[in-house]
Amino acid sequence: MFEELVKTYTFKKGMPNQRFTFVPHPITGLPAATCRRFLQGNDPVTGKPVLDEIVAALTLPLSAEDSKKGFIERPTPRMVPPDTEENLHRLFLENQWTDGLPIVLPTEARVAEMLKGTSHAPDEPVGKMQPSSPHEAWNYDVERVAVNAVMAGARPEHLPVILALASTGVPSLYTSTTSFARMVVVNGPIRNELRMNAGIGALGPFNQANSVIGRAWTLMSINLSASGKAGETYMGSQGNNYNYNNLCMPENEEELPEGWKPFHVQLGYKPGESVVSTFNGWGFIHPDQSFGKPFHTQIPFWLKFVSPFSPAMLLLDPTIIHQLKEREGFDSKEQLIEWIHKNTKVSVGDWLDNFYSVQNFVHPVGRRGVEPFASWLKLPREEMIPQIASPDNIHILSVGGGTNLFWQAGDFGHVSSASVDKWR
């Protein structure tokens, strides 16, 4: 299953003939006898004995091709050769230039019309994007972003938000075997200019701007960074349905009570600036709640499932936010975040034993002396430590139309933000 990834990856790194031996997957947690069986068996790709292949890789002489230097150029033509509408739709689908849903063909006229949505020149560089940090980054300009915006069904007035998203260089399809989701949140006046929906059904398929901006991000990820090629630049075992639209939503700023800042203002932007922000995580759930008790004391229970390596995000309906402020005394998001950080705890024993991410990521970092993990690793197993390592990793967003005291909790963390106004 990793053959294509390995071959294409080493090709892009300049060693198309790099030597590999495969064994059955996975190898984590295997007893010694199974490890030996895999190593004494055959490579499932080539059918040859694993140990012999390893030795051959070390000792067989290099070919002239193996020692080559120089560059392999891969220019991208600006236009696709002319063809009928039906054939072009088939071409885009077969080349995996779409998300599998019908697209709007990016004709010259449609792209020219889309480009009216920004004052920036078509050939102005926008950024670079890559499926994940080890992969190569591709470049793109304003025109290529506009092409993908047309394909997503966007209108010229949506283009500044889509360009701002593209300028972050963050793909919506982040490759990992764990099937990440990504999220896009819009703040500031542009939300209302585009008539985005932050109210009833904000996260559902009920609003053109919410729909097409989120979809454009995925099409850009597929086409501007070559993300999302299953088996090559996308390895998520199950995939993530959120990737179709990336939970695209505006924050419901109008319903925030006094003292509760919109997300972009928390970051230091002015309230009148329009900003797009991206987040990374896996999913949201809605654990049950008790209406008869204060909400804030239930939040640590809601967040029990969140990995200590991950951030935490709460999507709160404005009705809950008003209750938190008016009945429970939280005058700002920051005050509630501090309370959550102090009161959501996990025992050191659970932290060490029950979270793969702690074993895989936190443990090696702590062993190198990085705080607070280094100190936490020395504590007795019964000691309680914060489940979310830092208050900076806790996010609260206002969304919803007030039809229920509804909320969702997830493991999304902030990745990047960019000015929309810069791309008008």
Next chain:
Amino acid sequence: MKKRMSLRLVLGFAAAAVLAGAGRAQEPKFTVHNPLGQPPAIARVPMAPRIDSLEGKTIYIVDIGFTDTHQFFTEMRDLLGAKYPETEWVVRTKIGTYFDDDPALWAEIKEKGHGMIMGIGH
């Protein structure tokens, strides 16, 4: 009678084929933009020279540190050691997570090793 039927059928097919061909010819063609970004040029990297024999050599086996995979690499060392006893097989775990570089280990391998097997996966 049979002959007339066959002739009519052939003429019918021919007419249908001409009409279909005309339909295709009239179908408009469009020029559309290529949606792809620009990949960078690939800089070829010559592969490291190979050794002609394992005898008397030191080969490093590098564990990139994925959870619970170290056993696999120690078993690899033991099996290769049994099969090639004249070779020194050294298992080392790269520092940090698999995101982290380990220049000190690479320097050590360049200085003391004759080859390296990098274990990637989980």
